[in-house]
Amino acid sequence: MPESIWVKYAAVLKVNLRLAWLNPALMAAGWLFLTPLIFSIGNLDQAGSALVLEQFVSLAGVMLITPLFLPEQDKEIRELIESKYTDSTGIYLLRILLAALTLLVYICVFAGTMLALDSEFEGLAYIAGTFATAFFMGSLGLLAYAVSNQVTIGYLIPLGWYLFNLFTGSKYVQKLDLFSLAKGSFEEKYGLLAVGFCFVVAALLVKKMQRSRR
Numbered sequence: 001m002p003e004s005i006w007v008k009y010a011a012v013l014k015v016n017l018r019l020a021w022l023n024p025a026l027m028a029a030g031w032l033f034l035t036p037l038i039f040s041i042g043n044l045d046q047a048g049s050a051l052v053l054e055q056f057v058s059l060a061g062v063m064l065i066t067p068l069f070l071p072e073q074d075k076e077i078r079e080l081i082e083s084k085y086t087d088s089t090g091i092y093l094l095r096i097l098l099a100a101l102t103l104l105v106y107i108c109v110f111a112g113t114m115l116a117l118d119s120e121f122e123g124l125a126y127i128a129g130t131f132a133t134a135f136f137m138g139s140l141g142l143l144a145y146a147v148s149n150q151v152t153i154g155y156l157i158p159l160g161w162y163l164f165n166l167f168t169g170s171k172y173v174q175k176l177d178l179f180s181l182a183k184g185s186f187e188e189k190y191g192l193l194a195v196g197f198c199f200v201v202a203a204l205l206v207k208k209m210q211r212s213r214r
Contacts, residue, residue: 028060042117049121050181065138132189139199
């Protein structure tokens with residue numbers, strides 16, 4: 001019955017809020033609270049606003065999305081997730097959706113605070129662009145984690161791309177430039193978002209193949 005499905009996934013959501021969402025959400029929130037201590041967020045022009053959003057706020061995506069497979073490091077939780085009670089892919093999708101929504105809310109609140117402090121930028125475009133960058137990095141980390149089964153590698157790969165992009169500019173990364181807003185271009189954000197979705201699909205396929213081999 002459809003109702004029983006909704007009840008089942010409501011119960012799964014409640015458990016996953018504690019297991020897979022709470023700690024990453026607190027970590028990302030802590031980072032965003034620290035950001036104004038590192039860089040002023042008031043009275044910025046568009047270039048300065050883009051720098052804060054793309055180079056600092058976007059890192060919240062790595063914190064929120066990369067560790068979503070972490071609960072399965074516990075054997076008992078992994079066996080429960082992979083049981084016939086619920087579809088593991090559905091559970092992972094639920095976690096990804098929850099993390100993405102949390103990321104969007106965080107970005108909106110942070111950007112709204114910047115605007116309230118008289119920073120000048122196009123609100124919706126900068127929010128969408130920051131989300132695309134954050135989602136891409138988080139999804140890259142999620143895929144790296146799925147392939148390696150090591151959360152440390154999941155964090156290192158997107159941070160490596162971040163540093164490579166930061167120090168080489170757009171010369172090598174081309175359409176996957178994380179910091180294109182600071183250069184006055186939004187076009188790259190479409191590519192980042194699309195590739196990010198591909199990374200998520202690939203990560204889910206990897207987890208499904210790993211499950212079938214057990």
